[in-house]
Amino acid sequence: MRGSLAAGRTEAKDWFLPQAGLLFRRSDDNEAFASYTQNMRAFESSATGGPFATTQAGFDALYLKPETSTTYELGFRTKSPRFQGVIAGDYVDFKDRIIAFANGSGIQSNPAILQNVGDVRSWGVEAAGTFRVTPHLSLFASYAYNESEYQDDVVNAAGTIIAATAGKTVVNSPRHLAKGEITWDTGSFSARIGANYTSKRYYSFENDAEVGGFVIVDASIGYRFNERISVQANATNLFDRDYVSTIGTNGFANRGDSQTLLAGAPQQFFVTVKAGF
Known part of the structure; x- marks a missing residue:
């Protein structure tokens, strides 16, 4: 970043952040659980992120409240000789959520601007399970659904x-x-083959710009000669899918498609040989 570093003080303090959990074990193989957590996010203090990643004038103009959250979780776990699984739901209520607004091109040393944007509500359900079909063959699957929405518009001082x-x-x-x-x-x-699916993601706060969903397939095959020597071949992005992996490296824009997007890694192959002595 050009110019001198910003200097000053930020404060994120809360003397009471309670946590509570419950576990009901119906048997050795089945249990239900629940939890309640309050948390507060401390400000990042590095020169490359957080309130200090700006000019002195930009830092002096900031008035940020620490971001807080209240999380509720409820779930159930089960296991048997052939199956293990878990299902859980959660609800998160964020207060004074902080987001980074893009302020021009990051490569030109234009830092993103941080601002509290009010409340964010998030809820979701996730499930995962492993099924052993035979002593040698097993199947794994997981799925997560999440709804996260801003509750307020972003306004200026006026x-x-x-x-x-x-x-x-x-x-x-x-x-x-x-x-x-x-x-x-x-x-x-x-031998293993797996697929990962990610649905579309928005990269503008008003949701008028997005990157599409994608499926990436990885695979591996290996052989253990003995307890000390093994060889394994791995393939990532097996079908050489073009996709956007990372968004928001320079903050997010209010609207439009002025954004920094990073392409995902192409098809790659690796061979690993392990030897113990």
């Missing part, structure tokens, strides 16, 4: 709306995540 975010989906927050995997392992020979 009360004028600068970003109509109320009711909009939180940026970089996919609604659906899923994973599936098939594994074959005889003890000496192993």
